[in-house]
Amino acid sequence: MLHTSQSLESVIEHLSSLPTIGRKTAQRIALYLLKQPREEVVAMARALVDMKDKTAYCTICQNITEQDPCAICQSPKRDRNVICVVGEPSDVLAVEKTNDYHGLYHVLGGVIHPLDGVGPDDLKIKELLARIGSGDQEVILALNPNVEGEMTTLYLAKLLKPLGVKVTRIARGVPLGSALEFVDEATISRALEGRVEA
Amino acid sequence: MRIRRLTFQNIRNHTATQLLAADGVNIITGMNGQGKTSILEAISVCTLTRSFVGTQDASLIRRGEKFFESSVEGVSDYGVTRRFDVRYDPNIGKTIRLDGSPAGNAAQVIGAAPTVVLSPDMKAISGGGPGERRRFIDMVISQAKRRYLEDLMQYRRILKQRNAVLATGLKQRRPVDRNLIETYDEGLIERAAHLMMERTQFIEEFAPLLAQTARDVADGADHVAIRYQPDCVREPRTSVADYRDALWLRSKQVFAEEQRRGATLFGAHRDDIRMEINGGDVRVAASQGQHKTLLIGLKVAEFHYLARQCAETPIILLDDIFGELDAYRAERVYDLTRNLAQVFLTVVSFDMLPFLRGRNLGESEANIEVVKGGIVEQKIPTSGSGQIDNEAKVYL
Numbered sequence: 001m002l003h004t005s006q007s008l009e010s011v012i013e014h015l016s017s018l019p020t021i022g023r024k025t026a027q028r029i030a031l032y033l034l035k036q037p038r039e040e041v042v043a044m045a046r047a048l049v050d051m052k053d054k055t056a057y058c059t060i061c062q063n064i065t066e067q068d069p070c071a072i073c074q075s076p077k078r079d080r081n082v083i084c085v086v087g088e089p090s091d092v093l094a095v096e097k098t099n100d101y102h103g104l105y106h107v108l109g110g111v112i113h114p115l116d117g118v119g120p121d122d123l124k125i126k127e128l129l130a131r132i133g134s135g136d137q138e139v140i141l142a143l144n145p146n147v148e149g150e151m152t153t154l155y156l157a158k159l160l161k162p163l164g165v166k167v168t169r170i171a172r173g174v175p176l177g178s179a180l181e182f183v184d185e186a187t188i189s190r191a192l193e194g195r196v197e198a
Numbered sequence: 199m200r201i202r203r204l205t206f207q208n209i210r211n212h213t214a215t216q217l218l219a220a221d222g223v224n225i226i227t228g229m230n231g232q233g234k235t236s237i238l239e240a241i242s243v244c245t246l247t248r249s250f251v252g253t254q255d256a257s258l259i260r261r262g263e264k265f266f267e268s269s270v271e272g273v274s275d276y277g278v279t280r281r282f283d284v285r286y287d288p289n290i291g292k293t294i295r296l297d298g299s300p301a302g303n304a305a306q307v308i309g310a311a312p313t314v315v316l317s318p319d320m321k322a323i324s325g326g327g328p329g330e331r332r333r334f335i336d337m338v339i340s341q342a343k344r345r346y347l348e349d350l351m352q353y354r355r356i357l358k359q360r361n362a363v364l365a366t367g368l369k370q371r372r373p374v375d376r377n378l379i380e381t382y383d384e385g386l387i388e389r390a391a392h393l394m395m396e397r398t399q400f401i402e403e404f405a406p407l408l409a410q411t412a413r414d415v416a417d418g419a420d421h422v423a424i425r426y427q428p429d430c431v432r433e434p435r436t437s438v439a440d441y442r443d444a445l446w447l448r449s450k451q452v453f454a455e456e457q458r459r460g461a462t463l464f465g466a467h468r469d470d471i472r473m474e475i476n477g478g479d480v481r482v483a484a485s486q487g488q489h490k491t492l493l494i495g496l497k498v499a500e501f502h503y504l505a506r507q508c509a510e511t512p513i514i515l516l517d518d519i520f521g522e523l524d525a526y527r528a529e530r531v532y533d534l535t536r537n538l539a540q541v542f543l544t545v546v547s548f549d550m551l552p553f554l555r556g557r558n559l560g561e562s563e564a565n566i567e568v569v570k571g572g573i574v575e576q577k578i579p580t581s582g583s584g585q586i587d588n589e590a591k592v593y594l
Contacts, residue, residue, distance in 0.1 A: 114362035155381040186348040
């Protein structure tokens, strides 16, 4: 034991098990918490437990929610014919921030990654297919532009297209605010492939 | 490209080493195990983003240390200053910077300072299996064409994932998801077709260069030819679409066998590059001596190819090759490379370079003596000095 208090040591242990938090940072956070008023610390502890107790996955879109179906799936303002497929709940937040998308979501809970033992059955793909009905639907595949994201996109397109639904994928290209001369060739050649009429 | 300054920390037995390079030949001397090759590896870490020895990054770290880093400052053919920084820490990964700005991946740096490495282990290019020859051409083309390296890295990744699907199916004794395999086929074949077309074009340009350089090195005695033997087709094709079609056809034919074996049985990772000497397969027809001269021919041809493709003179690293060559060939190699580019060579002592006896080190030549992971003496001669004696340790 490095500290003179078993309880402090225990908090440091827990904090340093969090992603991106090392032992030093954990120590700093623990000592900071120790200086806070008791109510503050109790509120934080309660918030953690509440989060664990109250959240569940939305039975429709598989996003994290406290009410089932989730607020987005229930909202009458949303276009029910468009489903944006993303990998993780954090991706929903990223798309929501744009304020430009008014359809529904579907959270896969990851991407296909056989090397890590993640196959199609480990993702919420059946649930996605179950959401495809008759009528004029569009599924937008918005997965990360790496090899795994691309393979998952191809796989989903293969399953979705025979169902008669319109399947699109988000464009890949030059980031806004960057200069062409600093963008790598692979991105530029993808951007050229995906060019649109001016 | 000419390297001006090399600085590195914690690579093999070096703690912190800095050297100023001469524009011509940099002769690195020292006994075995002192850290001569590590200097070449430090250069390779910067310009090729990894050691040419083919070891894991972690094994380069000096024992007891937590990271290594290496920096090269140089001047391009156009007189522009370039800077390469690579730092590796197993906990953080590899950080690569080009001219001070972070580079997203290796592909953005490789090729900026083309580098030709010649080490005796590389005799496996002509003497070893197909994998050795693929590795050779992959390294050359990657330096010349960034898209090739991107495709290659993605190809390897998809191949691993596809193999994992097949292996899992085999282990669990159930048929693999047909849609999933076809998804990987699509990804794999698209890259493979581009890689194979690039390899086709590369061999077309490289073959005449090699025929010429092999003749030069062997004084016209040997006729050397190199031919591309792509997987799935008997002869190289002339378009990406042709390769794509052939790969699709083969993927269907081998699928049943792939399921039995749990591995991918078609694609760019099964290509071979056939090399011939005087009409026979080099692997059986070439003598030990011919493998040596062939390697030099390959590397000089690589130099010319890269110089043309990259519009930048490559740096030449010669690792311990002079012990392998007879005095006549050693002198040929020395003079040939000296006139082409900036050279870094390692040698146990000047005894291995008998042809330098009585010669003055030129203005653009330097001797760097290495002992126990440090440079004990560095001599960049000014004109008229630096006469080399018959003794090895001239500067000690």
